[in-house]
Amino acid sequence: MLGKRAEKEETPPFIPSAVIDVQNLTKRYGDVTVVNDLSFKVHRGTTVALLGGNGAGKTTTISMLMGVLLPTSGSIRVLGENMIRDRFRIMHRINFSSPYVDMPKRLSVRQNLMFFARLFGLKKPRDRIAELVNDLQLKDFLKRPVGTLSAGQKTRVSVAKALINRPDILFLDEPTASLDPDTADWLRSYLEDYQRQSGAAIMLASHNMAEVERLCDHVLMMKNGQIVDNGTPEGLLERYGRTNMEEVFLDIARDRQKIEPDNLPEFNNGGQGHE
Amino acid sequence: MNSPMPPLDQTSEDFPQSPGRRYRILALLLRHIYLMQGSWPRVLEMMYWPTIQIILWGFMTEFFLTHSSWVAQASGVLISAVLLWDMLFRAQLGFSLSFLEELWSRNIGNLAISPIRPWEFLTGLMLMSLLRTIIAIIPATFVAILLYETSIYDLGLPLVAFFANLMLMGWALGMIVCALILRVGLGAESMAWLVIFLIAPVSAIYYPVTVLPEWLQTVAWSLPTAPVFEGMRSVLFEGTFREDLFTRALSLNAVYFSVSALLFLWSWRDSRRRGKLLDIGE
Numbered sequence A: 001m002l003g004k005r006a007e008k009e010e011t012p013p014f015i016p017s018a019v020i021d022v023q024n025l026t027k028r029y030g031d032v033t034v035v036n037d038l039s040f041k042v043h044r045g046t047t048v049a050l051l052g053g054n055g056a057g058k059t060t061t062i063s064m065l066m067g068v069l070l071p072t073s074g075s076i077r078v079l080g081e082n083m084i085r086d087r088f089r090i091m092h093r094i095n096f097s098s099p100y101v102d103m104p105k106r107l108s109v110r111q112n113l114m115f116f117a118r119l120f121g122l123k124k125p126r127d128r129i130a131e132l133v134n135d136l137q138l139k140d141f142l143k144r145p146v147g148t149l150s151a152g153q154k155t156r157v158s159v160a161k162a163l164i165n166r167p168d169i170l171f172l173d174e175p176t177a178s179l180d181p182d183t184a185d186w187l188r189s190y191l192e193d194y195q196r197q198s199g200a201a202i203m204l205a206s207h208n209m210a211e212v213e214r215l216c217d218h219v220l221m222m223k224n225g226q227i228v229d230n231g232t233p234e235g236l237l238e239r240y241g242r243t244n245m246e247e248v249f250l251d252i253a254r255d256r257q258k259i260e261p262d263n264l265p266e267f268n269n270g271g272q273g274h275e
Numbered sequence B: 001m002n003s004p005m006p007p008l009d010q011t012s013e014d015f016p017q018s019p020g021r022r023y024r025i026l027a028l029l030l031r032h033i034y035l036m037q038g039s040w041p042r043v044l045e046m047m048y049w050p051t052i053q054i055i056l057w058g059f060m061t062e063f064f065l066t067h068s069s070w071v072a073q074a075s076g077v078l079i080s081a082v083l084l085w086d087m088l089f090r091a092q093l094g095f096s097l098s099f100l101e102e103l104w105s106r107n108i109g110n111l112a113i114s115p116i117r118p119w120e121f122l123t124g125l126m127l128m129s130l131l132r133t134i135i136a137i138i139p140a141t142f143v144a145i146l147l148y149e150t151s152i153y154d155l156g157l158p159l160v161a162f163f164a165n166l167m168l169m170g171w172a173l174g175m176i177v178c179a180l181i182l183r184v185g186l187g188a189e190s191m192a193w194l195v196i197f198l199i200a201p202v203s204a205i206y207y208p209v210t211v212l213p214e215w216l217q218t219v220a221w222s223l224p225t226a227p228v229f230e231g232m233r234s235v236l237f238e239g240t241f242r243e244d245l246f247t248r249a250l251s252l253n254a255v256y257f258s259v260s261a262l263l264f265l266w267s268w269r270d271s272r273r274r275g276k277l278l279d280i281g282e
Helices: A002-010 A058-066 A109-119 A125-135 A151-163 A181-198 A209-215 A233-240 A245-253 B021-037 B040-067 B069-073 B077-104 B108-112 B118-148 B157-184 B191-199 B214-221 B225-238 B243-274
Strands: A018-029 A032-043 A047-051 A073-078 A094-097 A169-173 A201-205 A218-223 A226-231
Touching: A018 A058, A018 A201, A032 A058, A032 A201, A032 A226, A047 A058, A047 A209, A058 A073, A058 A094, A058 A169, A058 A201, A094 A151, A109 A125, A109 A151, A109 B021, A125 A151, A151 A169, A151 A181, A169 A181, A181 A209, A201 A209, A209 A245, A218 A233, A218 A245, A226 A233, A233 A245, B021 B040, B021 B077, B021 B118, B040 B069, B040 B077, B040 B118, B069 B077, B077 B108, B077 B118, B077 B157, B077 B191, B077 B225, B118 B157, B118 B243, B157 B191, B157 B225, B157 B243, B214 B225, B225 B243
Parallel strands: A047 A201, A047 A218, A094 A169, A169 A201
Antiparallel strands: A018 A032, A018 A073, A218 A226
8 A cells, every 4th residue: 555655656747738728718707707718728838928908807717727716617627637626636736926815924934935835745845945045035034024025025925935836837917017127027037947947837917018028928818708819929919010019919908900700810829749 | 938848757856746635734734833923912812811711700709609509519610611611712713713814814815726625724724723722721721720729620531521522613613604704705704703602691601501491491402512511510510421411512513513514615615616715805
């Protein structure tokens, strides 16, 4: 019995090429449809942005992908598992950072990181915390309660928490919203490095179009709960005849150039050769 | 972004295995212990009310000893009743407050998007409630010994039976409170302090069940608390442990606990359906 258990623990986890596979995902609250029939895939090693105005359904979609919100209909497979039925098989392999969720304010940064390291079952939590403290430059405020930190410091701690378990899938909601341009740029480089080293997939919701252009392999444009357009940042710029993603965003948000549903490109975000 | 794609079988070197439930529950305890470590007024506040209660009821006992033949038969009856009642209150409050801490700090989303299962979360809350109850009650028991020469430990082994039953009932009430808060939001948080007093009049804490009107006696015997306090008086007045009362309390607790746990789990799932786990908080 013990032998079987040990053998099971040593088996490397299976990582499918499409680490997120969403089919006909819908969320309704009463008569209001917040997310309407979304289907898309996200492949490992890629960064996908979910863009749209306020109320477009981005946070609702990400919440369903993380398992904290139950969909009305449709299916979500994350790392090959059914998120509605078997999410606990993979919850230790995903993580997130969101402005809608705080960390315990009275606990110090170190205590918070230790708590999350234990929660995610790290074998050597102190080593991982030391690594993150070094990488994300948390040393100066490691002993301070999280509630006393500046917005920028909190964001760095939140990213450290999100990376504590070296997730295969990282969900980021406005990761650089409260950072100065220098720190934001540095954090983007750090996320790029993390992805390069780990092969993780990153799903990003952001209003910073420069960030999207720099980090993302693929963009899903949402409006009224639906994907109204998608493509690579370069592809979207070309299709809309624009020079930056902000203009593309405004075109879509204000219906300045309407793409007919039949002309929408099929979503395939770069998992070439891995399926 | 032009990062090279790692091979499919590659994974992080120290990839965490799905952590065992023991570690997840201990992580939750660790978070609350950190909170207590960083705030001695919190710990002091836990001990404060039970100790004040004991001082107050100790003086009342002194008075009743010379004015009440009933109390004079067993001088520890009121103090023991106060301590047992506080065990129940602290168990319920300890459970509910540990849950509320997660809402107040907006940490519930972090727990919902983590490997911890809802029933493991419940187990963690129960252990925190046990710890909080011990911290609250132990000093009060020693105050009773020092000031009034009354030791609840003189109840002997039956004390363990009473304690276990009261903890179970406290957790059951705690789960109902938390389910209600999940359902209606933090507007219902005051229930954490109020709900216990709903059953106080029919729990026969300081008087026998027979004092109650007949229809209320039926209500009293449908709660696990009345058999516990009747059992306590049986030990103090007659020196006998009533197994029938113990079995009744335990059976009722099994029902209340199961129903409350199911209610909490339903409420948790319902919050996931309504998208409340990320919204709820201050």
